[in-house]
Amino acid sequence: MGRVKDFKLLGKKGPGRKARKQGDPTIPAALREDKKIDKVKKKLGGRIRQRTKKRLLNLAVAASTRVTKTKSKSKKDSAGETTSESEHEEGRDDDEMEVIPQPSVSDDEDDSIGEEADDFCSDDEELVELPIEKKSRKRDKKLKKEKEESKKEFTQQMAGHEVFELPDIESISNEPQDLPTVSQRLREVLHVLANFKDLREPGRKRKEYVTLLEHDLKVYYGYNEYLIDKIIQLIPHSELLEFLDACETPRPVTIRTNTLKTRRRDLAGALISRGVNLDPIGDWSKVGLVIYDSQVPIGATPEYLSGKYMMQGASSLLPVMALAPQVNERILDMCAAPGGKATYIAALMKNTGLLVCNDYKKERCKSLIANIYRMGVQNTIVCNYDGRKFTKVMSGFDRILLDAPCSGTGVIAKDQSVKTSKSEVAIERCSHMQKELILEAIDALNASSSTGGYLVYSTCSVLVEENEGVIDYALSRRNVKVVDTGLNFGVSGFTRFREKRFHPSLSLTKRFYPHTHNMDGFFVAKLKKFPQKSTIVGSKQQPAEEEEKEEDEET
Numbered sequence: 001m002g003r004v005k006d007f008k009l010l011g012k013k014g015p016g017r018k019a020r021k022q023g024d025p026t027i028p029a030a031l032r033e034d035k036k037i038d039k040v041k042k043k044l045g046g047r048i049r050q051r052t053k054k055r056l057l058n059l060a061v062a063a064s065t066r067v068t069k070t071k072s073k074s075k076k077d078s079a080g081e082t083t084s085e086s087e088h089e090e091g092r093d094d095d096e097m098e099v100i101p102q103p104s105v106s107d108d109e110d111d112s113i114g115e116e117a118d119d120f121c122s123d124d125e126e127l128v129e130l131p132i133e134k135k136s137r138k139r140d141k142k143l144k145k146e147k148e149e150s151k152k153e154f155t156q157q158m159a160g161h162e163v164f165e166l167p168d169i170e171s172i173s174n175e176p177q178d179l180p181t182v183s184q185r186l187r188e189v190l191h192v193l194a195n196f197k198d199l200r201e202p203g204r205k206r207k208e209y210v211t212l213l214e215h216d217l218k219v220y221y222g223y224n225e226y227l228i229d230k231i232i233q234l235i236p237h238s239e240l241l242e243f244l245d246a247c248e249t250p251r252p253v254t255i256r257t258n259t260l261k262t263r264r265r266d267l268a269g270a271l272i273s274r275g276v277n278l279d280p281i282g283d284w285s286k287v288g289l290v291i292y293d294s295q296v297p298i299g300a301t302p303e304y305l306s307g308k309y310m311m312q313g314a315s316s317l318l319p320v321m322a323l324a325p326q327v328n329e330r331i332l333d334m335c336a337a338p339g340g341k342a343t344y345i346a347a348l349m350k351n352t353g354l355l356v357c358n359d360y361k362k363e364r365c366k367s368l369i370a371n372i373y374r375m376g377v378q379n380t381i382v383c384n385y386d387g388r389k390f391t392k393v394m395s396g397f398d399r400i401l402l403d404a405p406c407s408g409t410g411v412i413a414k415d416q417s418v419k420t421s422k423s424e425v426a427i428e429r430c431s432h433m434q435k436e437l438i439l440e441a442i443d444a445l446n447a448s449s450s451t452g453g454y455l456v457y458s459t460c461s462v463l464v465e466e467n468e469g470v471i472d473y474a475l476s477r478r479n480v481k482v483v484d485t486g487l488n489f490g491v492s493g494f495t496r497f498r499e500k501r502f503h504p505s506l507s508l509t510k511r512f513y514p515h516t517h518n519m520d521g522f523f524v525a526k527l528k529k530f531p532q533k534s535t536i537v538g539s540k541q542q543p544a545e546e547e548e549k550e551e552d553e554e555t
């Protein structure tokens with residue numbers, strides 16, 4: 001463990017020990033201006049004089065032959081032979097460079113001339129180069145070159161190492177699957193897909209990586225090909241693993257206070273005294289509680305048995321909140337069993353008006369009745385009809401909740417069999433049933449309701465076919481309009497998905513995901529029904545927008 005130090009409390013540091021020791025800079029006598037002149041005038045030895053003369057001569061020749069290289073001539077003029085190595089190393093732009101042709105000399109001399117000429121301008125003393133110095137300089141140069149070459153090689157090797165080599169998918173499928181290897185490969189493929197242009201193996205196509213991704217996700221998480229493919233299409237690659245991991249993890253246990261019997265504060269107090277560790281579910285709900293742990297079974301406490309709360313997922317509160325039931329309304333819960341949402345609706349209606357709870361499955365109606373009874377709901381009748389034919393029984397509701405039967409792809413954490421049981425046919429069947437149910441629900445609504453005329457459609461599926469696809473279908477068949485759900489969190493529904501294009505108002509629908517909202521995957525849409533124009537012969541519906549326009553014109 002490192003020490004914790006509050007650096008803000010420390011004052012600004014003064015000069016260091018070394019700095020304090022040093023006095024003001026003074027120029028040594030030997031370097032003072034007057035002395036320096038003497039030094040330059042110093043008499044040179046015979047050999048040095050000869051070398052200096054030679055260098056001066058070279059410089060003079062160079063100056064006289066200096067030419068400005070033209071852009072087109074630059075490469076032809078044997079620039080490679082005449083331009084010094086250091087210029088190439090610095091990577092200057094040849095097109096704008098001045099080329100200084102040198103007299104023809106040996107390679108060695110050429111090196112020394114270029115460098116010495118520079119030195120010559122700075123300090124005469126340095127002109128004197130002993131054989132040992134020359135040797136050492138050459139060795140330094142050789143070392144520098146070697147160093148640069150090895151650096152280049154290393155960079156290439158590293159670049160090569162980063163390229164993830166795409167294995168042959170067919171041979172992989174035939175091999176026994178080693179999960180840690182598959183997991184590692186998954187991450188590598190996702191990494192490549194995140195920056196495909198730079199990280200892909202040259203010549204490889206995106207589709208090849210996606211095929212491998214599909215294969216590995218299927219193996220690692222145990223999905224069938226159809227569903228994993230759907231999930232890959234739906235969830236951004238950057239979130240895929242998070243989503244799939246969330247589908248492996250149970251959501252937190254949550255309960256809803258039954259306000260017909262108690263207040264949340266009182267319920268929380270009673271449960272805490274029994275050793276339940278809990279908290280309010282979040283700012284968005286006044287009735288939800290999240291249970292962290294408990295010394296007693298939450299489904300068997302005296303408070304539960306006496307109907308003071310319902311055990312239900314956080315997401316199942318959302319459609320009822322969107323429905324916003326009012327007292328004394330006539331409300332239908334078309335697919336109600338086992339009654340988590342129905343009993344919440346009744347509580348918001350304060351046990352007034354009429355709540356019709358329907359479910360097609362007789363067996364499930366038993367648990368619905370049991371919950372209604374336990375929760376003290378008294379404004380309800382339970383019926384057992386096919387929702388697709390409900391208008392033959394009843395209609396004229398102020399509000400309807402259609403919590404439709406679905407694939408359950410939002411609740412995989414609860415039911416792992418979804419991973420392998422869903423097929424294209426199954427989803428099509430679901431979607432078809434949902435479309436039939438939604439049209440019937442709209443028809444059972446009272447468009448002229450003074451308080452409502454609203455339908456809330458919800459599913460615990462994340463698939464577009466069961467959500468936006470169904471709402472878009474309803475918009476095209478009935479005189480309804482998508483309105484705001486009133487839910488201030490969640491992700492907007494799709495208005496376009498792959499080749500599909502939906503009505504722009506679909507953005508008012510809400511999606512919830514296990515990995516982002518830590519609740520079951522859910523979809524909520526709210527529709528408002530408008531009255532039919534009976535004067536238009538042969539037309540069953542009129543788009544809501546046109547109707548609204550006409551209403552505006554009339555007013």
Ligand SMILES: C[S@@+](CC[C@H](N)C(=O)[O-])C[C@H]1O[C@@H](n2cnc3c(N)ncnc32)[C@H](O)[C@@H]1O
Pocket residue numbers: 316334335336337338339340341342358359360361364385386387388403404405406
């Ligand atoms: C998602 S569950 C409803 C959950 C319920 N709303 C709740 O909160 O407890 C869907 C229900 O639709 C019912 N169902 C399926 N097909 C139906 C149909 N054609 N008409 C009415 N109900 C149907 C199922 O029996 C199931 O209970």
